[in-house]
Amino acid sequence: MRIFAFKTQRQSAVNQKETPAPEIPRTPLLPSERRAAAGLAAIFSTRMLGLFMVLPVLAIYAHDLPGATPILVGLAIGAYGLTQAIFQIPLGLLSDRIGRKPVIYGGLVLFMIGSGVAAMAESIHWVILGRVIQGSGAIAAAIIALTADLTRDEVRTKGMAAIGISVALSFAAALVLGPVLSRWIGISGIFWLTALLAVVGMLVLAYVVPDPEHSRIHRDAQPVLSQLSSVTRNPTLLRLDSAIFMLHLIMVSLFVVLPLSIQDAGLPLADHWVIYLPAVLLAIVAMVPFIIMAERQGKVRQVLMGSVIALGLSMLGFFVLNQSLWGVGILLLVVFTIFNLLEAVLPSLVSKAAAAGAKGTAMGVFSSAQFIGAFLGGLLGGWAHESFGADAVYLVGALTSVVWVGLVMTMVMPENLARQVIALGDASELDASSLEQRLLAVPGVKEAVIALDDGVAYLKVDSRQLDWARLRTFSSANA
Known part of the structure; x- marks a missing residue:
């Protein structure tokens, strides 16, 4: 492929009077593009819903399984992240060779098999194996590439936005549905439901998502192997990769012990949604002013620094107040607000920091860092729980935030x-x-x-x- 890359030598510092942003024409999605975006968002979100629904309940149920230890429970919670990170980019590249839909079908089949293995597990080791198999069906890159195939260049951002919104909503829904469903169908039932969601995803792929007329490499939407070296040497991108790594490490380690703390504070597992639901809903509203500050007022560094400090203080708050339901509820509101905020701001910064034509590769590495963080969050959380007690897990998050502050302080913010x-x-x-x-x-x-x-x-x-x-x-x- 003939690729030519150029940069201007003009400096933005030239003292010129700023002119208002131009009116960029808005092109609506065609019916086929809306259908494709809706179908692929449904596949993506139902898969993530299945992965996340066990997050608020697995820490409690897994401790009753034969062979369970705190470190193995933590591994069961985060194991999906390891294989997700390993296969994320390779399966995206494979979809360039054999087609998008075959890779997505294969990933959904693996997800279904992993869910079935976990549902039938008679020991913690089989749950871990099921979670590993679930993660190996890493279809995110293939779904993004298929979205790019099925949308025009000028409306592609809208299709990607639909997927991003669906993932955020699936995370919120999973935290509420997981505890409620655990009362009716138990943890094995949740895993069977997850397997069913994989089947639903296959049906949506077959009957809702159109077949692309042709597939090509979209450098702003999918990884390109030749760009990996330059992307992984970019200091700003490396700091952003580290940021998403630490965010998911903190979040997953939190759920290694938080359900146990809430239960010990007197709230049965089936009623944990009473804490999660208001925290999730209020967090969606609470993050909006900070996104405006970051994106429109140019205060990205201040928002990042404040978010990381608040996250670290929240982890210390859990260490002190984890026996207070009111305290946990307020702290969860803060944590979910920060999580939603950074899940929006960090990818935006990756897009700005990546070179023209390299956004897809940069986002692929960014996503892999995210899943490695989830894996290590489960592993480190389980280790801290086993070695020093449940409360020590909250300190893992607090110490991680201290390292993160240093990265933010030394990061060069990308040009807008x-x-x-x-x-x-x-x-x-x-x-x-x-x-x-x-x-x-x-x-x-x-x-x-x-x-x-x-x-x-x-x-x-x-x-x-x-x-x-x-x-x-x-x-x-x-x-």
């Missing part, structure tokens, strides 16, 4: 640039060098990666200066 993908139509006759000079001459265009074989140009632009009308002529002139 947006991304545009310009379809060039039949670009086989275009001269790359001439095209890049013309693109970089457009006010507001800062970086360009031209993929002639795919007929697209990946751009990073300053939305405040972008001459959208002029940029659009590149697409219309070559369509």
Whole structure:
């Protein structure tokens, strides 16, 4: 594939009067694109719902299984993260070779088998094996790639946003549904329900999600093997990868002992939703002002620093107040607010920090770091519980936050640039060098990666200066 990457030498520090952001035309999704986005979001969210529903209940049920020890219980909670991290990028690359849907079907089958193994488990070791198999069906990259195949460049962000929203909602729903369902069907029933959700996902893939006319590599949506080296050497991206790693390490380690603390405080497992539901709902509202501060007011570093400090203090709060239901409820509101906030802000920073045409690879590494964090969160939480007692697990989160503060303090915040993908139509006759000079001459265009074989140009632009009308002529002139 012929790829040409260029950056402007113009400096944003030039003292020019800021102009209002241009009116970028809004293109609606076609019916087929809405159908594809809805179907793939449903597959993604039901799979994540199955993974997360056991999070608030497994710590209690697993301790009664033969062979259970605190460290093995922690491993059972986080084991899915290891195989998810290992197979995330390889299965995405495999989907480039054999097609998106075969990889997604295969991943859902593995998820169904793993759920069945965990449902029939007669010891903690079989639960761990089931969770490992669940995680090996890592289909996120293939789903993102299929979304890119089934949506036009100019509306692709909307399709991706539907998936992101569905994942956030599935996490919130899982924390509430898990304890409620445990009363009716127990932990094995939840695993069987998870297996059923995998079957539902296959049916949605077969009958709702259209088949793509053709698949190609979308550098802003999926990993590219040749870009891994540059992405993993980028200091800002490495700090963001470390941030999502530590966020999920703290969250998963928290759930190794939090359900036990709530139960010891006098609330039966089936009623834990009484604490989770208001905390989850209020957190969604509470995070909005901080997102506005970060994204619109340019206070990203302050929001990040405040979030990490608040998260660390919350972990210390759990250490002190874990026998108080009111205390746990208030602390959960803070933790869920921070979690939702960082789940929105950190990917946005990855998008800004990654070079033009490398967002897909950067997000692939970012996601893998997330799942490694989940795995180590379960493992370290279980180890701390077994070695020093349940309350010590909260200190794991607090100490992790201290390290995280240091990373935020030394991180260079990426420039606030947006991304545009310009379809060039039949670009086989275009001269790359001439095209890049013309693109970089457009006010507001800062970086360009031209993929002639795919007929697209990946751009990073300053939305405040972008001459959208002029940029659009590149697409219309070559369509």
